[in-house]
Amino acid sequence: MVVREEQMLTHPFKFNQQQSNLDKQDTSQEYILTDNELQFLNGPYEATIPEMSAEGTSVIQVTASDHTGARLFYSILQGQPYFSVERTTGVIRSSSPLDRETIDQYFVVIQVQDMIGQMGGRLATTTVTINLSDVNDNPPRFPHRRYHMSISEAAPIGTTVGKIMAEDSDIGDNAAMKYEIEGHASHVFYIISNNKTQEGIVILKKRVDYENRSRYEVRVKGINRYIDERFQQDGPFEDTTNLKISVEDADEPPVFTSKEYVMEISEGAAVGSFVGAVSARDPDNANSPIRYSIVPDNYLKRWFSISEHNGTIIVTKPLDREAAPLHYLIIAATESMNPKQTSNVNVSIQVADVNEYAPELSKYYEIYVCENAIFGQLIQTISAVDKDSPMEHHQFSFSLAEDTSNRSSFAVKDNQNNTAGILTKRNGFYRQKESVFALPILIADNGIPPLASTSTLTVLVCDCDTEVNPKYCRYGALGISVEAFVAVVACTLIILVFVLAILAFRQQKKKSLFHEKGEEFRENIVKYDDEGGGEQDTEAFDIPTLRNHSVLREHKPRRNITTQIQSLYRQSLQVGPESAVFREFISQKLEEANSDPDVPPYDSLQTYAFEGTGSLAGSLSSLGSSSLDLFTNYDDFVQLGFKQEESIHGSVNTKWN
Template structure:
């Protein structure tokens, strides 16, 4: 095999030893032929970065010599081993710095076979198969070689496009191919020994390029839709035409030329880039808003033999505000009633040629003249773009019958590239007459009045006139608001007179001002209102007062204390402070005023030590005019737990809860004691004098609180006489249990009177029980004790006969009478009551013992409640 003289040198920059920067590369590698003759240049050490320093170079291998410029030569004929040969070169400068350059010489690789790419033409007409190129391996010199190929175009898609003659290595193409689909093929060629079938050379990649021909016309790659503002200047960019060509790039086949086939008077296109621009500044959207331009694209740089394509480009003109709104009339007129507000007067239409709904079209109106008083308001109707003229404030025909306005219309967007200006139009409005109410001479009348002026004082006059007649004739005046009823308004004259005392210090007065409202009514019942502001001037009608006369003075051991007394005066200066304070003569020797200077407060100080207690100190307080009166300051001298609070007050406050609890406990004990008295004491009778034809002395009719008859209320009357007690001429006590007139209870007879009482009584061992009617002598079969006066017995017998007759009468007439004093039989009301019927308590199981009082149940409590009088129960 031949040897070539190709060198491969790789240089690296390394860091010099001894921490000194190296000016030579650290490693050098070279590829050389296997056999080298003497003087063969192997490589060179690069000394360009070493400057002008003088260097010494020496090789450690005698087969290689180093010249002063760094060139490495062979000193003799040498053969390079398969794994190469290594040596190093030592470089040293005058300062003693040394650098070692490692060098390795490698054998050069063998030459590869047929490396160049092949070419075929797309869309070749044949005939096929068609020879392309011969391939050959270097091993064919020593062996009988057969060739084979594999890869894209051979064994993969497109299959069998290429084939090879296995004997001579001729590569052939078998059918036409499209470059736009397969621009290049890279497949592999192999060389085998024809006899041993052993591969004798490395596999060789074979590259086949498909040469292009102009078989594709250019195509538009983006939509041909563009826009540009109307009235644009010449040269304004409209848009970019983009086109592509599938043929091979950067060849004449893909060199596209752009051109316009129409509209060249308005638009131009760049032949090479396809950029469309305007050619004139007269494009008007209002005349034509879209243009259609035909564009042609052609490859081969527009040559006649080039392929071409055409497209229709749409160019839209966008709107600018080059047209102002214009009025349809030169003058607008209307009528409007006086005294009306927020009324639509006129609709004013306009024309605008710009694009509807955009700021270039939307109108904005402005009243440029005639609206100095702000009577009118102009708005825009968003749907129709009309101007809407409103009356914002009422007009007065008496002041001006004809209103002349000037209205200007403009757009939201400013005018652009237009010589026009905003348009204006005059408007004339006739104000029609309407009957109006009276008008006061001034909407607000201000009057100054001193407070406390006498009632009936004339403080001013508030009148109104008719706007049409300019006269006050027939107008009447009435008061609308007057919070304090201080002013009277004279109906026919409008005079304002004081009705009640005007008080500047009244809460109805704010900032010394009091307001009333007056109404004027003409003959047609039209009304007008006005306001009167009464500015009240102050007079000295208030004396200084001490708002907090109850003060606390804390006593301190060995030190006399003082307190601050404040005074106020509701008048204004000069009728108020500073005040003068004076003590009465009776306070001398006990109190004194410390530093008695005029002011709003004074310090009251003890003259002598005074025991704890409350002291009344007369103090005369005068205002700046010397007007005042004596006032009493109550000073509580005490020991304080803190400033202004007595210790006793604080203790009382702390003991308040315990005091309340003690009171509640005492009340509870009292209630229990009362309940005990109710349970053990006899019921006292309320006296009811009998009035009848028998005028006996001492006769009484007893009332009872029992609403239902007890078990013991029968036809007979149970009487229980008690032991007699000599009462000094009075009948001894008896206890009677029975029913009379529907009342149930026990009765005690004492000296000609009969009382209700409890079962307690004055019973002795001689007490007994008996029953019987009243008719059989006094209390029937009862036994009597001695009497000191028998007239009392006659009286009771007379009452007995009267009661007996009345009971019989009531018993016979019960069903036919409905009088209020009728004897009634009540239904039993004790069902479900824990006490049940109280009648059972009439029978005493143990007559000689009072132990039953210790365990009285709810039944006896109910009986006691029935027997108690209203006064005893606490009722009125």
């Protein structure tokens, strides 16, 4: 293949494109280009113009060259009468509006010549492909003027009823559609657009009822989404059609006459009292009988029951508003011919209050009035409560009992807000004369029927300070001051502690009288009655020693004597010249025994025999022994005495009791 060098240097890209096209046409043919060859530089050509373009619209310009500078002339061989070409410029123009929906592509053949009509003139041809782009110049059109659809009355909301689609000759966005439902049917149905398929989908918006309405006439409009103002000066393109939607009958569950029921009954109603009634019907033409029941609830079934045939509700157990002011029932209605068809409804039963409780004071009040109180002084504010419900609707009134209102020293002022004030009706009170007042208060409510009760308040008179401050009233009402009351309490506590200490000490001393092992102690009385033996008998008892006041007493352990002894003090018979010495000796021993802190406080009984004047020794005779009954208390030993007896031998026996 021979290529002109100048052409390659000037238009390398165009040459390559042209060469590629030639290779596609015939790869086996060899092209030889010479320097003077006539050809189109960029052929074949392709162009696009919008459809319905105005006459004379420029489509594309074709250019040819032979590199000689010769004048070239262009002509159209194919494409008339839709297109034309300018003779000298090679500009192709439309000759009339073109409709893409009729022909969307045109093939035009253009020829170029030099030296027209002369010998040696050359020519060349090229093709131009002209495409028409779409514009929104066509309105949508429904293929049918009426569409038939159906829907079951049992269909739930959101069920698809059917689909429609308006046709549009345009393509792309120019064919995009939206749909609308006109008229009252828009409350029952609505339509949405599928942007991919451009379909309109009709959907159920509200439940339909065959018995109420079996057919719907629906008018639907299809509208182009996008507007081309060149063609849609009067608004968007649109079209309308009619839908005939039939409602199919279905076996439906019973329908209650109300969505819910609210009933009321007094809490004092007797068993079997009528509460209310529910009603349901079969919406189908079969009109099946309805049976009523309470949805199983073991608790509520104890209080209410319902008639199976007519739906009346009665009380089966006494009601108490204070325990349960509101009851909720679920009533079921079932078709007799088709038990599967069942509907439920809620029933609220309010228990109306019966005024069964009288009002009473809200708490116990401690009321005090000062002796120096003045007329009209507020001494206490009281309030009342009522067990009846509802609490916020109570209205109480307060007053003095009629029999005491005229002679009472106090008055009751009703504050009209369920409280009352206790006021004085005189100046001054005298506690010593009258310290306590009984004030009966009558409290009534606003129930039906109204109830009232009487509560008695106790008012104590007390001695207050100068500022009429009743903080001392609690003790002042007892007739003593606070300081005196505190002093009495303190003294009482001190005395109580002292008495308890004494009792504890004495109890400890009593316990120490006995051996730890509980050994029983007895007291022995030893008696000596022996004739003295002269000088030999002086060893038995030393009389001079008895006369000595400085005799030391040997401390020997004594045996406990537990026998109760009542002894009498007896004076000495004054027998013998030494009796005074003996009495002095015995008194000294008794004093030592009483003052000895190391010896327990028990007693011993001893008998001494005093020798008469016939013996120089003056000794005591031998002692015999005797036993006495046991005693336990030292305090019972209250008297001491001495007894002297003259023996048959001429001696004197002295006995210490």
